[in-house]
Amino acid sequence: MRAISVILLVVLGIVALVGLNSFYTVRQDQQALVLQFGSPVAVRNEFSLTEGGEQIDEAGLFFKLPWEQVITLDRKNIGSNIPDIEVLASDQRRLTVDAFVRWRITDPLMFYQRFREERVAAGQIQRFTETSIRNSLGQVPVPEIVSGQRVALMEEIRTNVNDALDGTGIDIIDVRIRQADLPAAVAEGVYTRMRTEREQEAQRIRSEGEEEARLIRAQADREATVVRAEANQTAEQTRGEGDAEATRIYADAYGRDIAFFRLQRGLIACEEAIVEGTVIVSDSSELDVCRVFIEGARRASGR
Numbered sequence: 001m002r003a004i005s006v007i008l009l010v011v012l013g014i015v016a017l018v019g020l021n022s023f024y025t026v027r028q029d030q031q032a033l034v035l036q037f038g039s040p041v042a043v044r045n046e047f048s049l050t051e052g053g054e055q056i057d058e059a060g061l062f063f064k065l066p067w068e069q070v071i072t073l074d075r076k077n078i079g080s081n082i083p084d085i086e087v088l089a090s091d092q093r094r095l096t097v098d099a100f101v102r103w104r105i106t107d108p109l110m111f112y113q114r115f116r117e118e119r120v121a122a123g124q125i126q127r128f129t130e131t132s133i134r135n136s137l138g139q140v141p142v143p144e145i146v147s148g149q150r151v152a153l154m155e156e157i158r159t160n161v162n163d164a165l166d167g168t169g170i171d172i173i174d175v176r177i178r179q180a181d182l183p184a185a186v187a188e189g190v191y192t193r194m195r196t197e198r199e200q201e202a203q204r205i206r207s208e209g210e211e212e213a214r215l216i217r218a219q220a221d222r223e224a225t226v227v228r229a230e231a232n233q234t235a236e237q238t239r240g241e242g243d244a245e246a247t248r249i250y251a252d253a254y255g256r257d258i259a260f261f262r263l264q265r266g267l268i269a270c271e272e273a274i275v276e277g278t279v280i281v282s283d284s285s286e287l288d289v290c291r292v293f294i295e296g297a298r299r300a301s302g303r
Contacts, residue, residue, distance in 0.1 A: 028059040029076045033108045035069040040109050047075050047106050071112060077104050077173060080122050085130050087180075091141040098179040101129050101161070107169030114168045121170060125161070129175060132160040137180075145180050153177070 026032045026045045034042040045058040064070060085097040103125060105111045105118075115121040136156050137145050145153065158175040165172065 023061060024064060024070050025061050026059050026072070029074065030059070030072045031075045031105065031108050032062075033071040033073065033112050034064055035071060036065070036067065040112065041068065043108050045075060046108055047104065071108075073105050073108050073111065074118065075105070077102050078118070078122075080125060082126050082129055082133075085133055087134055087137045087145075089137060089142045089145060090139055093142045095137070095142065095145065095180050097133060097137065097177055099129060099133060100176045100178050101125055102173040102175075104171055104173060105169055106171045110167065110169030112169075121168075124168075125165070125170070125172070128161045128164045129157070132157045132164070132175075133177075136160070145177075150177060 024032070028045075031046050032044040033040055034044065044062055080101045080103070082099040082101060085099060087095045087097050089095060105121075111121065115124065136153050140149060140153070144150075154175050154177055158172050161175060162172045
């Protein structure tokens with residue numbers, strides 16, 4: 001009786017162990033490949049999209065036979081860094097490029113048949129990416145790599161790597177050139193040459209600016225001279241017209257009252273001749289100093 005109980009317990013234990021090994025879980029960020037004696041028999045939670053662009057979710061608890069093996073693979077995007085790629089640009093300058101690749105497994109069966117492990121796939125992606133980067137960047141000069149065509153070059157590299165990995169169950173989502181620097185051995189010489197070129201360009205621009213400034217100043221000076229000459233001419237003309245008008249008025253006034261005009265001219269001459277500090281010597285009987293000027297004006301008028 002006891003032997004039967006022991007056998008029953010052993011059988012139950014084996015059944016429980018087999019039952020526990022017959023269930024497995026696939027997370028939302030995983031896809032699973034079920035193998036039977038090394039041959040694939042099922043794929044769980046395979047990466048696929050609906051017509052609306054949403055991912056189909058088949059994660060959960062699944063049953064398998066005890067002799068079946070489950071291989072889990074990433075369903076999310078995978079990133080790989082590819083540092084220190086030596087590139088020779090079309091202008092014969094060398095660059096050290098750091099790149100970053102994002103990829104995902106879209107067909108677990110094809111991926112397993114080709115690579116078996118993600119580590120092997122990452123190595124293959126790195127080799128293809130390095131080759132594509134060298135080929136694409138080797139066709140353009142350094143300035144285009146640094147700033148000009150970088151976006152177009154990265155898209156070209158992504159397409160080339162995707163083509164190289166066609167039929168492997170991998171999709172290259174993006175290739176980014178994070179950094180493209182000159183090697184330290186030649187960087188200083190290149191920077192010195194660039195500074196020299198920029199200084200020469202700045203000197204040329206300054207020279208052109210100074211020449212243009214001289215032309216502008218010369219034109220302004222000519223215009224100022226013309227304006228001053230015209231102003232002087234207008235002033236002389238106006239002054240002449242004023243003098244003529246004054247002469248006419250004086251002549252008219254002189255013709256109306258000669259005595260008054262003579263008295264006025266004598267007083268004006270007296271005022272202009274005698275200023276502060278003038279020493280006057282005269283006879284005590286003749287203290288009217290201005291009379292001399294008045295008499296002079298009378299004699300000058302001939303009356």
